[in-house]
Amino acid sequence: MIQVTRTLAIDERALQETFIRASGPGGQNVNKVETAVQLRLSLDHAGLPPPVRARLERLAGRRLTLDGDILISAQQHRTQERNRAEAMAALIELIRRAGVAPIRRVPTKPSHGSKLRRLEQKAHRGRLKRGRGKSDPE
Known part of the structure; x- marks a missing residue:
């Protein structure tokens, strides 16, 4: 099990x-060594609670495949190890964000005071604008 938060963990087998x-930096090495990483998390086998899974699917966006997997690619660095670490960090951060339930707005x-202040401000503004008009020549 990979611990994401104190209460949330994912199964390594997923x-x-x-x-x-x-592509990118690496010189001649880029043509012969497979350094980019594609990390695939199967949501069916991850063992996530249904609300967290639903939020994760929404947060994943384009990274969610039709099979219900999350696919994260990392190719920023020249070594496999650093790309692996970056992909795992991105996945864990995504799951952490999904683990936080949104605060429901009440x-x-x-x-009464804020209503009165708003109406007084509107009346003041109206008086100011009315004062800008043409005056009567009487």
């Missing part, structure tokens, strides 16, 4: 790493 050739009504 992860699959694939190494591919990366609708409130404006207070």
Whole structure:
């Protein structure tokens, strides 16, 4: 089990790493060594609670495949180890963000004083604008 938070962990068997050739820095090495990492998390086998899974699917966006897997690619660095660490960090950060339940907004009504202040401000603004108009020549 990979511990994400104190209360949330994912099963290691749900992860699959694939190494591919990366574009970018590396010189001649880039043509012969597979340094890029594709990290695939199967949500069916990850063992996440349903609300966390739903939020994770929403947060994953384009990284969510049609099979219900999350696919994270990392090819920024020249070594496999650093790309593996970056992909794992990105996955853990995504799951951490999904683990935080959104705070439900409780609708409130404006207070009597705030209503009065708003109306007074509107009246003041109206008087100011009315004063800008043409005056009567009488």
